[in-house]
Amino acid sequence: MDDRNMESSSSILPDESNDHSKSIIHIDVDCFYAQVEMVRKPELQSLPLGIQQKNIVVTSNYEARKYGIRKCMLVTDALKVCPNLKLVNGEDLHDYRAASNKIFTVLQSWKCPVEKLGMDENFIDVTNLVQEKLKTVNITAITVSGNVFSEPTLECICGCHARLKIASQIASEMRNKIYDELGYTTCAGIAHNKLLAKLICPFKKPNDQTTIFPEHGASFMSTLQNVRSIPSIGSKTMETLVTHKIITVSDLQMVPLEILKKHFSGDMAVRLKNLSIGVDNTPVKQTGRPQSIGLEDSFKTVSVKSEVEEKFSALLQRLLILVREDGRIPVSLRVTLRKKDVKRLSSHRESRQCQVSASIFTINNGTLTVTDAGQQKLMSIIMRLFNKLINLSKPFHLTLVGLAFTKFQERMTGRGSIVNYLMNDISVQSVLNIQNDCDTSASSMDYSAVSPSSSTTTDLSDAEVEPSPKKPKKVTWIAKRRCLSKEEVASPSKLKVGELRLNSRELEKVSELRLSSRDRSLTPRASPAKDNLSDTSDTMKDIAEGGNCDNCPSYVDKEVFNALPDEMQQELKAMWKNPSSSEMVPRSSPRTMNKGKPNSILKYFVPHK
Structure with missing residues (x-):
């Protein structure tokens, strides 16, 4: 030029x-693919190597390229130009x-x-x-x-x-x-x-x-x-x-x-x-970190529901491995199908997604795991979404199925995590307006179970959030604040939770006990429809009824104490039994209550100034 x-x-x-x-x-x-295989198996380095996906050679090493092997070449054509081509399945x-x-x-x-x-x-x-x-x-x-x-x-x-x-x-x-x-x-x-x-x-x-x-x-x-x-x-x-x-x-x-x-x-x-x-x-x-983790499987055609279920099951097993390596807890699942239109001789994609309960996933020794029951629940969700996408009363032809987790929550671990105290037994939707009446300032803390991370959808149809057919009752337990004078602050254990929204069927039993308490008022509150998107009724752990608070200090409401998770009860009992072993809050100023033990549960229930 x-x-x-x-x-x-x-x-x-x-x-x-x-x-x-x-x-x-x-x-x-x-x-890349060929090198990964050659590093795993050094004996392949001197051989013409092709990576096969379905009936295509997606890539090959440079030794194979000398024979004329090209990207996306049919396997049959590749074997014609290089009969001694070593093929490795690269679909996983x-x-x-x-x-x-x-x-x-x-x-x-x-x-x-x-x-x-x-x-x-x-x-x-x-x-x-x-x-x-x-x-x-x-x-x-x-x-x-x-x-x-x-x-x-x-x-x-x-x-x-x-x-x-x-x-x-x-x-x-x-x-x-x-x-x-x-x-x-x-x-x-x-x-x-x-x-x-x-x-x-x-x-x-x-x-x-x-x-x-x-x-x-x-x-x-x-x-x-x-x-x-x-x-x-x-x-x-x-x-x-x-x-x-x-x-x-x-x-x-x-x-x-x-x-x-x-x-x-x-x-x-x-x-x-x-x-x-x-x-x-x-x-x-x-x-x-990726906004979504997904897998797809393509094929010529599948027209039977049982075969579709088998393919989804295989995808789910592989997808759970990727999620385990990622470490985050999925809270939204998307199903994608590619339908073949016989009349138009074309295909198009459709997808549906819904929220899943985070309690399906557990952490054992720092590793994210899913029980067999959890996998069965995920499969039932997948097939329910499939039934919404396919009219089984009519013939269907699929050429692709896909699964993806599209939203995640970061589960904090370690001794200093609120999750240790709250996530094992109850699902805390929010903790609000936590304060001590002795201080005129107010503070609040929001705990969101689901992170607001966005997901990218490449499908032609809009992603749809599917409401759960099971809508568990939700009861809002509001504990009145107990006014403590400076002289009364002998232990941080006196601090009360301002408001806990507990999502469990067993809360109805707890609420009956709350009604008989002189110092507490129970306020039922209708849950918005959007709060009932996830299937949580079968996955929450039961809250233990009753308990033993014979050694509790006189200022402690025993019914409220018994409603707390076991981990909270054990920690509070230990503090009351041996006050000198825990970091006590100085009596001189309520403001110093924020300086509790770093790994203590107290820092989650004390206002930050």
Whole structure:
């Protein structure tokens, strides 16, 4: 492309297009699935290896590629060109996910933002790390590690050449550490933005890296033969461009902005122009825990309910392994089906989801587990959602089933966790207005059982929250606050819970006892419909009736004490029996009650000032 056309393209770019301040590394694992299998079984390394899913070879090692094995090749065709091809079933992605997470953990050791792109690719923003290294190195002595797309002729006034050279050395360190610790070879791209770093990464595959400097971005992009090669351009955008004879990236560079604005919005037209010459200002976003964990199984067709149930059962077993490794407690389940329309010879997806009780999942020795009864309950929920999606009175044909947990709650563990005291026996929806009447200030604490994390739904239909057919009664127990004078505060155990909303069938029995108490009032409250979404009636533990409070101090309401979980009762009894062994609250000031023992239950029931 001549200078005149380049000037025309550059003139439409925003001011920030000349920002070279970032240093971005893109790391891609060579033939990822195949490498995972070769690391697990070293005897496969010298053999032509293909990873099979259904009747497709999804990827292969470089030895197999010498014979002409390509991605997504039919198994029958692959065996024709390479009869000695060794095939490994790769439908279970567990080992691949585990390997991906290990690589991600290694990259995080550099304390830089790391963004995962699929299982085998990662972006790393090493800008700050490069700035620190610049303070301790001789700029004139810095050299590029690996390959360079094109050697620079003039030094950029912003100093980006030196920064990218240091980034290339960091990329080499990362790749070496991944190989030394995990055994995987990788390739890397180093640039001042994500677009160029990703596209230059496979320039010298496998097991190598390439650096590209900002002034060569446009010339490199012009070598791409299809606009679809640009990651941000999807199939529909490509179709529109091809319709107007814009096929290569060079074509996109040459087309006037005004022409693009006739077919795209103004912002989209400018973005397409920017991408065509290698300008991309999207940041590297630190990858957190996934918003959903799901699995799918595709097949030619299934038309019998029992077969669908078998496939869901197999998916659930694999999904529970992933949830156990994640550690969070699922509270929402989504079922996805892909239906085949025989008349239209097409297929479409539909999904339904509903909340599930967190009590189905338990933690034993720090590991999330589900009992056989819990798995049966999950299967009944899955099949109920299936029945809502399929009219069993009519023939159906499915080509895919999927399961996903889409919302999670973080269960805090350890001695200092309120969960230890409340989650074992009762489900606490909220704890509100906890205060001591001796202090005029008020405080409140909200405890939400379900975290408000959002879930991403790729299905065409809207996700639906399914109400539970069983709607357990909920009783609100409101304990009147007992006024304590400063002289009476002999023990923090005098503090009362201001309000507990307990979700259990047994609370009806407890409420009868509360009505006979002189110091307590019971207030029934109608539960909103939205509170009854989850099936909890069969999963709550029973609250023990009665109890022994013969040794309780005189100021303690025995009926209230007996309604508390066993863990609370034991701790309070121990405090009353041996006051000197616990950290007592000083009598001088109610404000000092906040300074209780760090792992004591008291800190959850004392207002924070």
